[in-house]
Amino acid sequence: MFIRSERLFLRPAWPEDSEELLVRIGDEAVVRNLARVPWPYTAQDALAFVQKPQDHRLPSFLMTVPGAEGSRIVGGCGLSLLDDEVNLGYWVASGDHGQGYATEAARAVLTLACALGHRRVVAHHFIDNAASGRVLEKVGFRRTGRVAERFSQSRGYASPSREYEVVFEAPADCGGDGEGSIARRRAA
Structure with missing residues (x-):
């Protein structure tokens, strides 16, 4: 499965990506904000990730910038x-922070999640990573009140x-444009 957004090409990881993946995610400042990624991140971790089978209902992508x-x-x-x-989870390499890549990718993956029939998607961020919370709010997530x-x-x-x-209230919610319009909360 592939997704093309305005600037990004989201695609599955391939075995030949393991060395570049190791360099891009192998940064303690990036990994410390992720729950399921070990530190130090090793070549074996990168190889295990690129060899992991894809689940068509729960796809994962590398964000790439064509050049x-x-x-x-x-x-x-x-x-x-x-x-x-x-x-929903995401990470951005240290040298690429502040470019809007997380927002663009998260929006594209949320559109796919809706199209796949998922009606609720959750996301979490560690309290000391407020930038991640801003990304989530930009793409339509709302706080549940749970910490x-x-x-x-x-x-x-x-x-x-x-x-x-x-x-997502209905499949028609899948194609929203603009900040936050991809999803609508059900009235409580």
Whole structure:
């Protein structure tokens, strides 16, 4: 499965990506904000990631930026299961922060999640990573009011994590344009 957004090409990881992936995500400042990625991140971790089979209902993508000399990996974005709920996760390489790549990729993956029939998607960010919360709000997530301790493999301990959700009311919600219009919350 592939997604083309305005600036990004989102695609599955391939075995030949393992070395570049190791360089791009192998940064403690990036990994410390991720719950399921170990630190230090090793060549074996990168190889395991690129060899992991894709789940068509929960795809994961590398964010790549096409260029004249080929494409380069700038991050990753995808869906997974967390506590039996569909969860959106993403990361951006340190040198590519502040470019809007996380927002663009998250918006594209949320559109896909809706098209795949998922009606609710959750996301979390560690409290000390407020920038991630801003990305989630830009793409239509709303705070659930739940803050819970969540274990981080890279930190080696649990840290407070804020939960967000997007609820799609109908398949027609899948094609929204603009900030936050991709999803509408159900009235409580």
